[in-house]
Amino acid sequence: MAILRDDPYGAFNFIVDYGAGDGGEAAAGFSEVTGLASEIEYADYRNGNDPENHVRRIPGLHKAGDVTLKRGVIGDLRLFEWLKQTRQGDVQPRDLTITLLDEKRSPVLTWSLRGALPKKWVGPMLVAKTGEVAIEELQLVVEQIDAK
Numbered sequence: 001m002a003i004l005r006d007d008p009y010g011a012f013n014f015i016v017d018y019g020a021g022d023g024g025e026a027a028a029g030f031s032e033v034t035g036l037a038s039e040i041e042y043a044d045y046r047n048g049n050d051p052e053n054h055v056r057r058i059p060g061l062h063k064a065g066d067v068t069l070k071r072g073v074i075g076d077l078r079l080f081e082w083l084k085q086t087r088q089g090d091v092q093p094r095d096l097t098i099t100l101l102d103e104k105r106s107p108v109l110t111w112s113l114r115g116a117l118p119k120k121w122v123g124p125m126l127v128a129k130t131g132e133v134a135i136e137e138l139q140l141v142v143e144q145i146d147a148k
Contacts, residue, residue, distance in 0.1 A: 115143030
């Protein structure tokens, strides 16, 4: 589904479907998604009879980075309940999708996060002297990230 163009897309139009199991739509928009990363580990290897005196780099395991979702607090407890279920032993991995939208809000690129589980929830910083929005965040461990 990736749509190629000369000008880069803005990072401010996106949709997160966090697989809540209630029709697929997230209860609220997220203001930030960070940590979309995939890494391949390499092993150094050299045959003892190799005529050249250097190591080869052989691809090994790959892993996805931890992904953090941030949103304004709206009183929806489903993200926290998912964390609570997991820490009580009711492990329910979810498949998430993050879709980047163009200026007309049409989908242009989608990242699929497979096997996501909550790792850490951080509540809002409450400060009486400011007028900032209360933000909560959920850090996820992810088995694999793919783009389409």
